[in-house]
Amino acid sequence: MSVFSEVSTTDLVTQIARQITEAIVTGHLKPGERLTELQLSRQFGTSRAPVREAARLLESQGLVTFSPRRGFFVRTFSASEMRDIYELRIGLELHAGYLAVERATDADIAALEKQLGRLYGTAGQASIETQIFEDFAFHRMICKASGNARLIRVYDELATEMRAGITLIGKIYDDPQRMAETHEPIMDALRKRDGDELREALRYHIAVARDAVVALFEELEKGV
Amino acid sequence: MSVFSEVSTTDLVTQIARQITEAIVTGHLKPGERLTELQLSRQFGTSRAPVREAARLLESQGLVTFSPRRGFFVRTFSASEMRDIYELRIGLELHAGYLAVERATDADIAALEKQLGRLYGTAGQASIETQIFEDFAFHRMICKASGNARLIRVYDELATEMRAGITLIGKIYDDPQRMAETHEPIMDALRKRDGDELREALRYHIAVARDAVVALFEELEKGV
C-alpha cells in the first residue's frame, strides 16, 4: 500500500499564499505596493475569493497589511520594527540554543556541520539570495534542535519578515566568506554542548546582524 | 474637529473572528469541534465568505485547524503541545523581563503594581476565568514594558492558545490567594530592577504553571 505517495491536494488558497509570499520575500512585490484583488485573481486565473483568503492568511502572518475598504498592501518595515524583530529573534534563538544544548541529537549536530559547510560553499559562488537562504537554514536548524515545534513556527514567521525586509536593502554583508566564518563560534559551542558559550556566541552573532540591518534601514529612512 | 470620535468601521471578518476566538477561549466551542461554514454564517447572519476569511485568520493564529475538503475544526491541544507553548513562553517572557528591567518606565512599574493589586482583589471574589484573565494581563504588562511590539504579538498569540487550552481543564490552581502571592518575587525583582533576579523569578513562576498544566493534560490524555 505504501508504494504510492500522497497526491498533492494543495488548495488554491495555499498555492496563492505561497506565491505571494515568495514574491514579497524576493522583492518582486515591494513594500507599500497595493495588492489589487482583481488584478491578482486574473494573474492566478482564479476568482477573487481565494485571493482574499490567501491575503488574510498573509495578513495575520504580518507580511501584508489590510485597510478596510482600501484593500491589501505589502507591509512596510521601519527601522524600529526591524530592530524589534531582530531583538525578539535574539531572545528566541538564545532560548532555542539553551534547549538545544541538552536535546540536540548527534544527527542534529551533524546536520548543522553540514549546513555550515554549505555556507562556506555558497560563499562567493552563489547569489546573495541563496546565501541569505542558507544562513537562515542554519539558524532554523538550531531552533529545530530545540525540539520545540511552537518555537520553530515563531522563528519561521520572523525569518519571513526578515527576508522581506532584507530584500529592500539588497545586501547585508559584503564578505560572504567572513559571514560563514562568524558561525564558527556557534558551532564550537554546540559541539562542546556548552550552553553559556552558545548563548553568548548567538547573542553576539545576531546582534551584529541586527546592527547592520537596522543601520541600513535608518539610512534608508533618512534618504527618503 | 476633534469633537467627534471615529465611527467604528470594524468589518464583518474582524467581528466574526473575534466572536469565534471568544467562543473558543471561553470553551463554548470545544477542541475538535467542527466549524460548519453554513451554520456559522447563519448564526452571524452573513454569507459564508466572511466566515471563511475569519476562519483563515484564526487558522494561521493556531486556534483553528483546516483540512482541505473537510473544513475547519477547533484546534486540539496535546500535553506536549502545551508544554511547547509554556516552554516558549518562558523564553519569551524572560527576554521581555531582561529588556524591561532597563526600559520600563516608572509608569510601567506602577501599572504592574496596580495589576498585582487586581490579582489579589479577584482572589476568591471573581470567577476562575476572570482570575486567569487578570493573570495574563499582568504578564502581558511585563511584555509591554519590554518596549518590543513584535514580542507582544507573539505573547498574545501564546496567551490565546494557553487560554484555549486551559478552559479544557477547568482550573489550574486551587488557591487564588496563593496564585496572586506567587507574583510577589517577580514584582520585587522589577522594583529593584534586578535582571537576574527577575529572570529567575519568572522562570520559576512560569515553570510551575507549565508543570501544573502539562500534568493535567497528561491526565486528560490518559483518561481518554
Next chain:
DNA sequence: AAAATGCCGATTGTCGACAATTGACACTTT
C-alpha cells in the same frame, strides 16, 4: 457475517454579480 461497493445528503471550493465605498479629477463658487 464480514468486506467491499454504490449511493446520497451534507459540506466545501470556487465563481460571477451587484451594491457600497473610495480617491481623483473636473467643476463651480467666492
Next chain:
DNA sequence: AAAGTGTCAATTGTCGACAATCGGCATTTT
C-alpha cells in the same frame, strides 16, 4: 486662485449559486 462640491471610474464587501467532494449508510457480494 483657493476652497469647496459634484461626479465617475475603480475597487472592495458581500452575497447566492453551482459543481466537486466527503462521510456514512444501505446494499450487494463472497
